[in-house]
Amino acid sequence: MKQDIPSAEIVGLISGKIWSSLHKNGKSSITKLKTGIPCRASFLYFALGWLLREDKIIFIKADGQLFVQLK
Known part of the structure; x- marks a missing residue:
């Protein structure tokens, strides 16, 4: 089974969307x-x-759910 692997550029773009x-x-x-x-x-x-x-981020677990926020 072939898996698509993202380029560093794609991961960087998605990282920017998450940060924004x-x-x-x-x-x-x-x-x-x-x-x-x-x-x-x-x-x-x-x-x-x-x-x-x-x-740039930290993970927090609250009420059994995983959250992420900027540092």
Whole structure:
């Protein structure tokens, strides 16, 4: 089974969309990000990893749900 692998450019663009969304709206659930940013879920996770590695976001668990917010 062939899987599509995103380029660094695509992951960077998705990271920018995530950052913009969090900057505008504040803390967000992963579920809300997945519905608000049109891309494959796996690409979204790559982009979240990118932002985490760049020390731009933190993850928070509350009420059994995972949230992300800007640092």
